[in-house]
Amino acid sequence: MTISADHTAHEREASRSDAAEAVDELVKQAEEVRRKFGISLEDYMLPAHHQIQMVDPAGRMKAKEEQGTEPGHEYPTPGDDELLAAYEQLVVGRRVNDQNSALVRQGRMAVYPSSHGQEACQVAAAMCLREGDWLFPTYRDAVAVMSRGVDPVQAMTIFRGDWHGGYDPHEHHVGIQCTPLTTQLLHAVGVAHAAKLRGEDIVVLAMCGDGATSEGDFHEALNFAAVFHLPVIFFVQNNKYAISVPLSHQSVAPSLAHKAVGYGMAGERVDGNDLVALLAVLDRGVKLAREGSGPLLVEANTYRMQAHTNADDATRYRPDSEVAEWMAKDPISRMKTYLTSQGLLDEDREAKIAEHAEQVAMQLREGLGVDVSVDPQDLFSFVFSKPTPQLREQSALLADELARDASATGANTEEAGK
Amino acid sequence: MSPTVTTSSEANGNVSAATARAAAKAAAVAEASGPQAITLAKALNTAMSDAMQEDPTVLVFGEDVGTLGGVFRVTDGLTATFGEKRCFDTPLAESGIVGMAIGMAMNGMRPVIEMQFDAFAYPAFEQIISHVAKMHNRTRGRVKLPIVIRVPYGGGIGGVEHHCDSSESYYAHTAGLKVFTPATVVDGYRMLREAIDSDDPVIFMEPKKLYWSKDQVDLEALRAEHARGEKSTAGRAAVARLGTDATLITYGPSVPTALAAAAAAAEEGRSLEVIDVRSIVPFDDETVSASVRKTGRAVVIAEAHGFASVSSEIVARIQERCFHYLAAPVLRVTGFDVPYPAPKLEHYYLPSVDRILDAVDNLQWED
Ligand SMILES: Cc1ncc(C[n+]2csc(CCOP(=O)(O)OP(=O)(O)O)c2C)c(N)n1
Ligand SMILES: [Mg+2]
Numbered sequence: 001m002t003i004s005a006d007h008t009a010h011e012r013e014a015s016r017s018d019a020a021e022a023v024d025e026l027v028k029q030a031e032e033v034r035r036k037f038g039i040s041l042e043d044y045m046l047p048a049h050h051q052i053q054m055v056d057p058a059g060r061m062k063a064k065e066e067q068g069t070e071p072g073h074e075y076p077t078p079g080d081d082e083l084l085a086a087y088e089q090l091v092v093g094r095r096v097n098d099q100n101s102a103l104v105r106q107g108r109m110a111v112y113p114s115s116h117g118q119e120a121c122q123v124a125a126a127m128c129l130r131e132g133d134w135l136f137p138t139y140r141d142a143v144a145v146m147s148r149g150v151d152p153v154q155a156m157t158i159f160r161g162d163w164h165g166g167y168d169p170h171e172h173h174v175g176i177q178c179t180p181l182t183t184q185l186l187h188a189v190g191v192a193h194a195a196k197l198r199g200e201d202i203v204v205l206a207m208c209g210d211g212a213t214s215e216g217d218f219h220e221a222l223n224f225a226a227v228f229h230l231p232v233i234f235f236v237q238n239n240k241y242a243i244s245v246p247l248s249h250q251s252v253a254p255s256l257a258h259k260a261v262g263y264g265m266a267g268e269r270v271d272g273n274d275l276v277a278l279l280a281v282l283d284r285g286v287k288l289a290r291e292g293s294g295p296l297l298v299e300a301n302t303y304r305m306q307a308h309t310n311a312d313d314a315t316r317y318r319p320d321s322e323v324a325e326w327m328a329k330d331p332i333s334r335m336k337t338y339l340t341s342q343g344l345l346d347e348d349r350e351a352k353i354a355e356h357a358e359q360v361a362m363q364l365r366e367g368l369g370v371d372v373s374v375d376p377q378d379l380f381s382f383v384f385s386k387p388t389p390q391l392r393e394q395s396a397l398l399a400d401e402l403a404r405d406a407s408a409t410g411a412n413t414e415e416a417g418k
Numbered sequence: 419m420s421p422t423v424t425t426s427s428e429a430n431g432n433v434s435a436a437t438a439r440a441a442a443k444a445a446a447v448a449e450a451s452g453p454q455a456i457t458l459a460k461a462l463n464t465a466m467s468d469a470m471q472e473d474p475t476v477l478v479f480g481e482d483v484g485t486l487g488g489v490f491r492v493t494d495g496l497t498a499t500f501g502e503k504r505c506f507d508t509p510l511a512e513s514g515i516v517g518m519a520i521g522m523a524m525n526g527m528r529p530v531i532e533m534q535f536d537a538f539a540y541p542a543f544e545q546i547i548s549h550v551a552k553m554h555n556r557t558r559g560r561v562k563l564p565i566v567i568r569v570p571y572g573g574g575i576g577g578v579e580h581h582c583d584s585s586e587s588y589y590a591h592t593a594g595l596k597v598f599t600p601a602t603v604v605d606g607y608r609m610l611r612e613a614i615d616s617d618d619p620v621i622f623m624e625p626k627k628l629y630w631s632k633d634q635v636d637l638e639a640l641r642a643e644h645a646r647g648e649k650s651t652a653g654r655a656a657v658a659r660l661g662t663d664a665t666l667i668t669y670g671p672s673v674p675t676a677l678a679a680a681a682a683a684a685e686e687g688r689s690l691e692v693i694d695v696r697s698i699v700p701f702d703d704e705t706v707s708a709s710v711r712k713t714g715r716a717v718v719i720a721e722a723h724g725f726a727s728v729s730s731e732i733v734a735r736i737q738e739r740c741f742h743y744l745a746a747p748v749l750r751v752t753g754f755d756v757p758y759p760a761p762k763l764e765h766y767y768l769p770s771v772d773r774i775l776d777a778v779d780n781l782q783w784e785d
Contacts (some may be wrong), residue, residue, distance in 0.1 A: 050493070054464070161761035181538075212508040214543065216514075242510050244486035245482060249508075250510060316485065372762070378763070379754060379767065394754045394755065
């Protein structure tokens with residue numbers, strides 16, 4: 001609590017005009033929205049009445065009026081080239097998920113939170129951005145990280161167990177994969193705010209899960225982004241569970257997308273297993289954010305097909321029948337059916353895509369299957385820009401210990417050789 | 419408390435005290451066959467279950483503690499037995515969990531809450547430091563907060579980042595928080611019951627690498643001991659092994675390592691006493707000082723970073739109280755002052771038997 005002295009007359013004057021300015025700003029925003037979208041500010045911020053879905057689970061393109069779009073919530077269908085490229089990433093993403101799960105079973109990876117079933121979200125989150133834009137992923141978003149161009153093995157290093165991360169965030173503008181839930185959302189806000197101050201024309205997309213929307217940082221991030229009017233897309237993969245806890249225990253809001261309006265930003269719901277709809281919604285969101293429309297919250301309705309990680313036993317808290325239901329909504333089969341029916345995908349193309357996926361899987365097997373050598377001195381190398389005297393002392397202690405161990409083992413082997 | 423005694427009406431959420439007592443009896447009968455091998459996780463689970471049976475104001479809540487029974491299964495079966503009003507999942511927000519526990523404690527409840535992992539308690543830091551620790555002092559004792567915050571902590575399980583921190587020093591440094599950490603199965607039961615009985619808030623640090631360690635335990639005897647009101651662990655360290663030449667002082671996950679070091683030293687003809695601190699706050703100066711005065715030499719061991727830590731505090735207290743009895747400076751074996759490393763590097767970080775023996779060798783035996 002700040003206990004401040006009485007405001008001076010001057011300060012009171014200043015705060016009055018601030019308040020007046022804020023009202024002006026809202027009026028201006030409302031006018032802008034009406035001019036651009038023909039709807040009220042509130043209707044713009046509230047999600048459409050239904051989720052946006054373009055291709056149904058059977059792989060059929062839905063009629064325009066059945067896609068869930070409304071005036072002001074209209075989404076152009078992405079072009080053929082974009083869809084084909086996205087489909088390729090989708091197939092690669094699935095292969096990567098399954099390869100990694102196999103590597104975990106073989107003890108080659110410490111842990112892997114698979115996005116199996118959520119690959120359409122992963123691919124769309126990466127592909128809607130252009131060069132220079134930033135992505136802020138979680139532990140479950142390794143496929144999105146890879147789809148942004150990060151080397152697959154580097155993207156998985158965090159799970160290999162030899163270091164906490166494997167890539168340079170600056171190289172591809174991809175933040176570290178964050179485990180403390182929703183902490184990364186505020187980093188995304190910060191990058192966007194700095195970009196605004198520096199005059200950089202970028203959009204930032206930040207990811208989190210449904211359970212994570214309960215954390216305080218989620219709410220702080222949304223509010224900051226709205227108050228500073230920043231080009232940040234908050235992309236929530238609602239996969240229905242936070243480990244064992246179903247969505248109904250997290251939120252009783254009409255939808256997670258509805259949380260947006262409370263902060264003064266727009267929200268939208270989309271079928272998270274429909275890659276076409278995802279790209280449509282995110283492409284437009286990124287475009288609007290780039291044009292200065294402020295932040296956007298997108299909730300993707302999807303499902304975590306496997307356990308939370310390999311260490312989890314999902315049978316303790318959900319029925320197999322539920323999983324089976326979602327099997328029928330798989331993002332890959334519906335996309336394949338749709339593209340084939342459009343004559344965009346033939347066997348030849350399919351084979352090439354499968355080959356690409358195999359190539360990436362092999363890269364992972366080779367990169368993660370080998371025993372990586374670790375350097376114990378790395379413990380001390382990166383704590384600060386320059387190690388402190390205390391760290392230098394500790395590093396010397398460890399070096400001495402290892403040298404003594406080595407000579408002892410050497411002596412033992414000599415002994416054994418005699 | 420075995421979930422097998424649950425009936426479907428109990429699982430519905432509303433369970434009468436009588437039903438709960440009957441369930442307890444059934445379970446007690448099943449367990450009344452003298453000492454049996456149980457894990458630390460089971461001992462903690464039983465402590466909560468017994469406390470819930472005896473006192474309807476004891477509640478358990480947190481992330482994944484209900485249906486799943488906790489990611490370490492420490493709350494397994496509690497929802498099934500006591501219903502969703504007594505053991506329940508909250509929305510995923512640690513600050514919310516602790517803040518709500520404060521309000522519930524102000525209104526007659528005794529919350530036992532779980533932070534899923536050491537590092538995931540940090541979002542709750544403000545509620546813990548600014549309110550849990552200070553409420554009693556601020557209100558001149560008018561508001562008591564009988565809250566237990568259970569924190570699985572420490573490494574050695576090949577966990578990825580944020581799953582292996584030793585965070586005890588943050589809490590111990592904060593005035594107004596008791597900090598307990600059991601290292602044996604029996605202490606797990608006793609100390610958690612005492613923590614739940616405590617009218618002051620307790621940060622209950624559970625060494626996660628010891629969750630599956632087993633001991634022969636007579637639960638009925640422990641229950642009887644608790645019923646008699648014997649507070650054998652409250653604020654007291656334990657002498658985990660008697661010795662004469664030097665004292666190893668440690669707690670939580672490092673206790674088995676220190677015992678192994680003492681066993682190895684014994685083979686080399688050196689007799690080491692091992693003190694298990696158990697209660698970091700309040701700290702048992704008496705037991706530690708008595709041992710160090712007897713042996714004249716001491717090594718303090720902990721997984722946490724050494725700098726500005728519980729281990730530094732212990733060393734300071736020993737030299738304040740035992741200076742004239744010391745034959746050598748008190749040494750420490752701790753984690754390095756670096757972020758907890760990735761699984762393939764943790765072995766270089768953790769206190770090991772060899773490192774402890776090295777420290778013992780350096781206690782100026784020649785002078
Ligand atoms: C601050 C914090 N608390 C707890 C955890 C432990 N934890 C890891 S993932 C998870 C569930 C997250 O669920 P959700 O946000 O829905 O994402 P999903 O795992 O389903 O992708 C929990 C509780 C954590 N990582 N960070
Ligand atoms: Mg989820």
